[in-house]
Amino acid sequence: MYNITAKTEAIRQAFPALQRAHNGYPVAYFDGPGGTQVPTMVTDAIVDYLLHHNANTHWAYPSSAETDAILDNARLVFADFLNCRPTEVVFGQNMTTLTFHLARSLGRQWQQGDEIIVTDLDHHANIDPWRDLANEHGFVIRSARFDTRTGQLNLDHLEHLVSKRTRLIAIGGASNALGTINDLQTVINLASRSNALSFVDAVHYAPHVLCDTKALECDFLTCSPYKFYGPHAGVLYGRKTLLQNLNVPRLAPAGSTAPERLETGTLSHEAIAGSAGAVNFLASLTPIEPRRAALKATYQKLHERGQHLTTRLWEGLHSIPDVMCYGPPPSDARTPTVSFTIRGLTSEEACRKLSDYGLFLSHGDFYASTVVSRLGVEGLIRAGVACYTTEEEIDRLLIAVRQISK
Ligand SMILES: Cc1ncc(COP(=O)(O)O)c(C=O)c1O
Structure with missing residues (x-):
């Protein structure tokens, strides 16, 4: 059983996919909104x-x-x-x-x-x-x-x-x-x-x-x-x-x-x-009974972590010239899913470059094509925070976005 109050590292142990490396980098999965990784319990x-x-x-x-x-x-x-x-x-x-x-x-x-x-x-x-x-x-x-x-x-x-x-x-x-x-x-x-x-x-x-x-x-x-x-x-x-x-x-x-x-x-x-x-x-991340109470406590904790990581990501992206974020700011009711564009790169080009750094993000319209066409953009780069996302992964993403946007 994994306790949410223990380090994220303990949660990460449950996900074999997090052992994957790409180009010598540990893979950071930001593609949760398209589908999350799966723990061994599943x-x-x-x-x-x-x-x-x-x-x-x-x-x-x-x-x-x-x-x-x-x-x-x-x-x-x-x-x-x-x-x-x-x-x-x-x-x-x-x-x-x-x-x-x-x-x-x-x-x-x-x-x-x-x-x-x-x-x-x-x-x-x-x-x-x-x-x-x-x-x-x-x-x-x-x-x-x-x-x-x-x-x-x-x-x-x-x-x-x-x-x-x-x-x-x-x-x-x-x-x-x-x-x-x-x-x-x-x-x-x-x-x-x-x-x-x-x-x-x-x-x-x-x-x-x-x-x-x-x-x-x-x-x-x-x-x-x-x-x-x-x-x-x-x-x-x-x-x-x-x-x-x-x-x-x-x-x-x-x-x-x-x-x-x-x-x-x-x-x-x-x-x-x-x-x-x-x-x-x-x-199981909050081992209390009944199950609904455990789920409530887990969601609350994940929400707090998600808020923290989203704010870090949002503010970091805002400080990079040529990067534009979409959707509500972290102070509004929102999920930890942040979409952005980088001037001069299509969303696909950007995600391909990011994957070279072991950063897996989705691109395009995610079938929310009316949203993307109303925004008047070619596509979006989407970063989703999941229960296994770390602060270090957010920082790696920010460094790589800065690098590829130059
Ligand atoms: C908001 C939303 N609705 C519906 C769907 C479609 O779900 P499914 O793949 O289970 O048909 C998705 C899938 O990405 C989604 O993100």
């Missing part, structure tokens, strides 16, 4: 499942019963993670696939001319499933603007878009391009006052803010464990009554009760076992 859960319990579900022999138990346990783990009931946890391939599936189901109960609100600040996984649905059924899409200077969503504009025909507001918890944390409560309350459903894309939010579906009172929320130390998988929370009554595309012989009725085909049992392992890894 790979152990995956290997244990595949080597000792591998089977399909609901049959009358031990490894099948063990598979059922592993999936049931994973729902309990995610119920703690999202603060919901185990029967409100749907597993799937990734957030995008789950969102397309949910959108298709919701579309069956709406009428031509009904309206869906999305935002310009979102990843396209929370825009295009709704846009596609609208094109198919004759629904109307309205998109809330954001302020390119502050990186903040324009909530007045969003409110202005709501009408009697609004059926759903799709909102991101946090921007994967700019790090902005949105005022979810205000938007969810607005949806509920307007008799519209609320759908939260928490893919970039869940790694940094502990989701609380009870407090938020949202109708749907999605996250992706591979962004918080787990394997590639997706998780959808849905309010029980909604999940039970949705007209979902499903096979006639498949389970008809929620949440299984939303799960198509055979799931990646190993990824679900590993996803539960990721939540348990986060909980």
Whole structure:
């Protein structure tokens, strides 16, 4: 077990990927917003499942019963993670696939001319499933603007878009391009006052803010464990009554009760076992009971460390001529994800050069292409702070950015 109050070094021991070197430099992974590294607790859960319990579900022999138990346990783990009931946890391939599936189901109960609100600040996984649905059924899409200077969503504009025909507001918890944390409560309350459903894309939010579906009172929320130390998988929370009554595309012989009725085909049992392992890894960083309390304490500690490292990175980048940072300053509500550009280099050129120093950063639009086009830049260089990021790695990044920007 790793205690968060112990040095980051102890946490780092859990991640074999951190032993990697490139060009003689230890690799510093700043690519967490695209997908974090994985601790051995997660790979152990995956290997244990595949080597000792591998089977399909609901049959009358031990490894099948063990598979059922592993999936049931994973729902309990995610119920703690999202603060919901185990029967409100749907597993799937990734957030995008789950969102397309949910959108298709919701579309069956709406009428031509009904309206869906999305935002310009979102990843396209929370825009295009709704846009596609609208094109198919004759629904109307309205998109809330954001302020390119502050990186903040324009909530007045969003409110202005709501009408009697609004059926759903799709909102991101946090921007994967700019790090902005949105005022979810205000938007969810607005949806509920307007008799519209609320759908939260928490893919970039869940790694940094502990989701609380009870407090938020949202109708749907999605996250992706591979962004918080787990394997590639997706998780959808849905309010029980909604999940039970949705007209979902499903096979006639498949389970008809929620949440299984939303799960198509055979799931990646190993990824679900590993996803539960990721939540348990986060909980293990603060060894207290119950699991939700441990998660709360871990998130608080990681938030404090993240704030410190983000401020150091933000201020360091600001002191380098020809570097421009985007999104809210560290004093505002934000994730520890900092995007910037370097004059004279494309984002890809910059990231290629940085990788020569063992610094792994992502570039481009990260599928938040509306954000990047509104900013009027070719692409962004994105540095994400994770639980294994050190002050020394931040300093190495700042030195390298200064070097390549000369
Ligand atoms: C904010 C946000 N939403 C949605 C997605 C899509 O998630 P998935 O890859 O699980 O479909 C991503 C992936 O980067 C993301 O950052």
